Every structure is written in structure tokens, then in C-alpha cells.
Amino acid sequence: MGRYLGPSCRQCRAEGVKLFLKGDRCHSPKCPISKRKGKPGKAPRARMQRVSDYGVQLREKQKVKRMYGMFERQFRIFFTKAARERGVTGENLIRMLEKRLDNIVYRLHFAASRKQARQLVSHGHILVNGRRVTIPSYLVREADSIEVHDRAKRMTVIKDGLKEYSRSGVVPWLEVDPDGMVGTVKAIPLRGDIPDLGEVNEQLIVELYSK
Numbered sequence: 001m002g003r004y005l006g007p008s009c010r011q012c013r014a015e016g017v018k019l020f021l022k023g024d025r026c027h028s029p030k031c032p033i034s035k036r037k038g039k040p041g042k043a044p045r046a047r048m049q050r051v052s053d054y055g056v057q058l059r060e061k062q063k064v065k066r067m068y069g070m071f072e073r074q075f076r077i078f079f080t081k082a083a084r085e086r087g088v089t090g091e092n093l094i095r096m097l098e099k100r101l102d103n104i105v106y107r108l109h110f111a112a113s114r115k116q117a118r119q120l121v122s123h124g125h126i127l128v129n130g131r132r133v134t135i136p137s138y139l140v141r142e143a144d145s146i147e148v149h150d151r152a153k154r155m156t157v158i159k160d161g162l163k164e165y166s167r168s169g170v171v172p173w174l175e176v177d178p179d180g181m182v183g184t185v186k187a188i189p190l191r192g193d194i195p196d197l198g199e200v201n202e203q204l205i206v207e208l209y210s211k
Contacts, residue, residue: 057208060201067196068097069114074137079209090202091191098189101128102136104146108176108183109165110158125152140185148181171195 051059065075082092097103102117105126111117118136120126126133127147128140140146148158162178170176173193176183 054208057204060204061208064094064097064200064202064205067114067200068100068103069118076209079205083209090206093205094191094194094197094200094202095188096139098194099139099141100136101126101133101138101140101146104140104174104183104185107171107174108146109161109170109178110146110148110181110183112157112161112164116157116161120152120158125149125155125158142185142188144185146183146185153181 061075065072068075070078078096079089079093082096083089085092098107102114102121105111105117105120106114110126111120121136121138122134124132124134125148127145127149128138129145130147132149152158158181162181165176165178170183171189171193173185173187173189174183175186
């Protein structure tokens with residue numbers, strides 16, 4: 001199955017929550033999910049039946065998978081790694097997803113969305129500790145330096161992304177120099193330090209994969 005190429009807002013409406021697939025633009029009151037309630041498609045009410053426990057767990061997994069823009073196989077690999085680590089598996093999974101390079105680039109406001117961040121990484125526009133990394137799923141570590149390649153510093157998409165930094169700042173576990181287009185991972189975040197995940201219940205994902 002290929003990557004979804006349809007309207008991003010349709011996925012948000014399908015899950016019933018904002019997945020921030022368009023980044024900070026999803027905070028706008030003009031966001032379709034803010035104006036149009038209900039699932040997309042014809043006769044959505046006819047399909048609104050009672051959901052089983054399995055269905056609830058599945059939807060939670062789909063919600064997080066879509067939010068981070070991942071395929072099922074890749075998401076399952078991340079879960080397996082999270083289950084092997086010490087601590088709470090669900091929290092380990094969320095923290096591991098946050099450590100993905102494409103997510104860090106998005107959090108640093110070098111890109112307006114995770115999708116855009118994946119493109120920047122894949123095209124070689126991002127350096128980690130001075131070395132070019134083209135793998136969006138690369139996991140950063142504490143004290144890593146994330147920098148925009150010199151040839152990409154004039155790109156309009158990056159400059160536009162950094163405009164949001166001047167308005168809303170950056171998450172507390174990251175640090176960014178907007179002029180030099182360099183960011184630093186100050187710490188690996190705790191579950192409570194991660195924004196936009198208030199409605200996510202990662203324990204349901206653990207229960208789904210544990211069956």
C-alpha cells in the first residue's frame with residue numbers, strides 16, 4: 001500500500017481529532033475539522049455504529065501512525081523496539097517517535113509540517129552533528145546538533161517555517177538559533193513535555209499489539 005496522497009484534513013476528520021498534518025496551520029479556526037463535524041464520505045451517520053474495544057484500539061494506533069506519517073511495518077518496528085526498552089512501553093513508543101529526525105526538524109520550525117520535514121531530510125538539506133543525514137526515521141540523541149545545510153538556508157519553506165518560531169517559540173527540550181538555522185537537542189522529552197498529544201492514549205496501542 002502506497003503513501004496516502006489525498007486531502008490531509010480528510011484523515012483528521014476520519015479520526016475525529018486534529019492530527020496536525022499541516023503543522024501550525026491546523027491551529028487556525030478555518031481548519032475543516034473545526035467547521036465540519038462528523039466523518040468524511042456519504043451518509044457518515046449511517047456508519048456511526050458502536051465501536052468494539054478492538055476498533056477503539058485500532059483507531060488509536062491509526063491516529064498516531066498518521067500523525068507521524070509512518071507505514072504500518074515501520075510503526076510496528078518502532079513498537080517492538082519500545083517494548084524491549086525499560087519503562088512503560090507506551091511512553092517509550094511516543095518518546096521514540098519524537099526522536100525521529102523528521103519530527104525534530106518540524107519541532108525546530110525548519111519545516112511547517114512533518115511531511116515537509118521528511119522531504120527536507122530526504123533531499124539532503126539537514127545535517128546532524130555536521131554530517132548529512134537523509135533518513136527521516138534516524139533517531140537523534142541528547143546534545144545532537146541539527147543544522148540546515150548552507151545551500152538550503154535560502155529556501156523559502158525554511159524561512160517561512162521559522163516565522164512560526166518568532167510567534168510561538170520552541171518546545172522546552174529543544175533549542176534553536178533562527179539566524180544560524182541550528183538547533184540543539186537539550187534533552188529527550190518526557191511524555192508530558194510533548195505537545196499536541198493530549199488526546200492520544202498510547203496504552204490502547206500497547207493493548208492492540210499485545211494480542
